[in-house]
């Protein structure tokens with residue numbers, strides 16, 4: 001199959017064997033992969049204790065059960081060794097691993113003329129931008145893409161722009177190019193680029209495209225972007241403060257981003273569910289102390305995270321790269337993001353910024369600090385992006401309604417400015 005691959009130009013990545021992905025993710029396997037692993041003869045002599053299950057049977061209709069790899073009591077994949085390396089990889093080579101492990105942290109999304117590559121910032125090496133330029137990995141990525149891309153790729157439809165408007169792929173790419181371009185000029189502060197883009201994409205959501213096609217789409221985008229830029233305040237202090245309703249909705253959203261939900265660690269017992277309910281109630285009230293949602297955090301007063309923490313050097317560059325990789329990789333809307341239209345998908349993506357800054361403050365406060373370090377922001381981005389586009393909870397009606405409410409209240413911009421102080 002001849003396949004056109006579009007690669008992000010500003011991202012590097014190589015695996016640095018931190019083993020994080022083998023602890024954080026549930027690895028779903030096909031029947032063929034299960035049979036292959038069964039035939040590899042895993043037992044105590046090669047590191048898998050007799051009482052350690054290898055597979056976990058998931059739901060599914062009769063005759064179509066599906067499986068994931070089991071996790072050990074310490075949270076790691078059954079095949080993760082003491083040095084953080086994969087036993088399957090070490091014994092049989094990289095191609096013998098499940099496809100899900102080989103693909104991570106990449107994601108492949110249709111573009112109408114081929115496939116574009118997204119990256120998951122849950123991987124610390126992606127956040128740190130270390131390793132080989134992705135643009136130089138075309139051969140390996142093409143080989144992986146051939147295994148995951150469906151044969152009827154050319155039939156993929158472009159994501160909608162808004163609930164009522166869908167435009168052809170060439171015009172959709174004009175919007176994507178404008179979005180990417182909106183973040184390119186790093187001489188402007190990231191916050192201002194973000195605020196301007198929130199404004200013009202919101203206006204785009206009201207546009208009708210019946211008589212607007214081709215170059216006229218570029219004209220419309222140019223007008224919207226210019227108007228948005230003129231309306232953008234010059235500093236965070238000039239932006240309205242988040243509304244009371246917006247703050248409550250945001251705490252619940254950011255609390256969700258801060259959680260550690262993996263198929264290996266999620267506590268589905270009655271006690272575990274009660275704990276989650278208690279956390280949700282506390283996040284709704286926003287009074288007293290934040291519950292330590294996962295072991296990375298300490299309980300700290302809610303109020304503490306609302307004080308100015310500053311924005312450390314390097315944050316603007318990190319978020320510029322994050323947004324551009326997500327935009328170029330079409331990872332924020334359509335089939336890659338719960339099938340939401342582009343405008344709503346961008347609102348969700350924009351909310352990652354204040355959510356990460358809030359989680360970063362929580363990390364800093366957990367260590368007794370009242371200013372943000374760049375490491376807090378980088379770690380917070382890795383925590384938050386674990387869920388973005390992957391947690392089923394984020395595609396539910398309730399979560400999407402929360403994003404729409406924040407957008408309608410103009411609180412996406414307000415929260416972005418509030419947590420940039």
Ligand code: SF4
Nearest residue numbers: 022077079080086101
């Ligand atoms: S099979 Fe190997 S690469 Fe995949 S999650 Fe387990 S240890 Fe990690």
